[in-house]
Amino acid sequence: MKMLILNGPGLADLSGLDGYADITLGAIKDACAQQCATLGVDLDFRHTEDAQQIKTWLDEDLGGFDALVLNPQGVAATVSQADRRGIENALDNRVPAVEVHLSQTLANALANVSTDGAEAAGPLRPSNCDLGFVSGLGINSYLLAIKALHRRLQPLAESA
Amino acid sequence: MSFRLLVLNGPNLNLLGTREPEIYGHDTLADVEARCHALLAAMGGNHELVFRQSNHEGELVTWIQQAIGTVDGIMINAGAYTHTSVAIHDALRAYQGQTIELHISNPHLREPFRHVSYVAPAADAVIAGLGVAGYEHGLEILVRKLGEKA
Numbered sequence: 001m002k003m004l005i006l007n008g009p010g011l012a013d014l015s016g017l018d019g020y021a022d023i024t025l026g027a028i029k030d031a032c033a034q035q036c037a038t039l040g041v042d043l044d045f046r047h048t049e050d051a052q053q054i055k056t057w058l059d060e061d062l063g064g065f066d067a068l069v070l071n072p073q074g075v076a077a078t079v080s081q082a083d084r085r086g087i088e089n090a091l092d093n094r095v096p097a098v099e100v101h102l103s104q105t106l107a108n109a110l111a112n113v114s115t116d117g118a119e120a121a122g123p124l125r126p127s128n129c130d131l132g133f134v135s136g137l138g139i140n141s142y143l144l145a146i147k148a149l150h151r152r153l154q155p156l157a158e159s160a
Numbered sequence: 161m162s163f164r165l166l167v168l169n170g171p172n173l174n175l176l177g178t179r180e181p182e183i184y185g186h187d188t189l190a191d192v193e194a195r196c197h198a199l200l201a202a203m204g205g206n207h208e209l210v211f212r213q214s215n216h217e218g219e220l221v222t223w224i225q226q227a228i229g230t231v232d233g234i235m236i237n238a239g240a241y242t243h244t245s246v247a248i249h250d251a252l253r254a255y256q257g258q259t260i261e262l263h264i265s266n267p268h269l270r271e272p273f274r275h276v277s278y279v280a281p282a283a284d285a286v287i288a289g290l291g292v293a294g295y296e297h298g299l300e301i302l303v304r305k306l307g308e309k310a
Binding site: 106 | 249266268269275276277278280281283284285286287288289290291293294297301304305
């Protein structure tokens, strides 16, 4: 099983993220690598500060993987709604995926209910993707996503 | 270290396995409960799990209130009350333990009226769209988080 983990803008420096300032992207990568090694999953872990690069990776490289973990932090703040839509479209009809966040990104969801653009800043909404969502568990958000995708795909791998 | 855990299920989850199985799967809530107990037994630690379901908002509120000071962590799938219940929101706000909001499907990919959650602002974490396996994944992580805090 081959898994792609993509990390978006803002994750190079987490020192300003409340409750997670002691976490580094390197620590996330190490923890994911350990989890994948334990499960026998081949991991490709990537990060970009350019949200457009995420779409490029999805378009060009996702076909070589069985599952995707995506932390799109910073995407809403750095690209237009049209570009965000492009990323969502790039997820459609592809592999099972889980959107992950270190912090609980829906903590202020009610404050945004009547605010223009709340939908654009919320979770990704591809129209035809098996997409899970995990937020608020720190590095464990990634580890849970890896485990869940592995469990979901394992019967398929065994029967292949 | 052993923890007292409460899994709460809201309206229509008693129909799990028969209601829209293309969305929610074929496992019944009893199947899910059994797997949660089996998981905790395998993890060791003599954790205590109470697994409940109600179609009544007030009953869910009462159970959350009763958890205050007596339960270490709650995982709640409030079903459709997720998107409407200020009462459940307020009860969870009064609860001081760890709280995980859980959904079998991913509400953000469904109808717009499911995009708002009154549970999320009162929850420490959100897990959605992982199928019924999300219960076991969530419970395991809840125990781990409680262990880190202890």
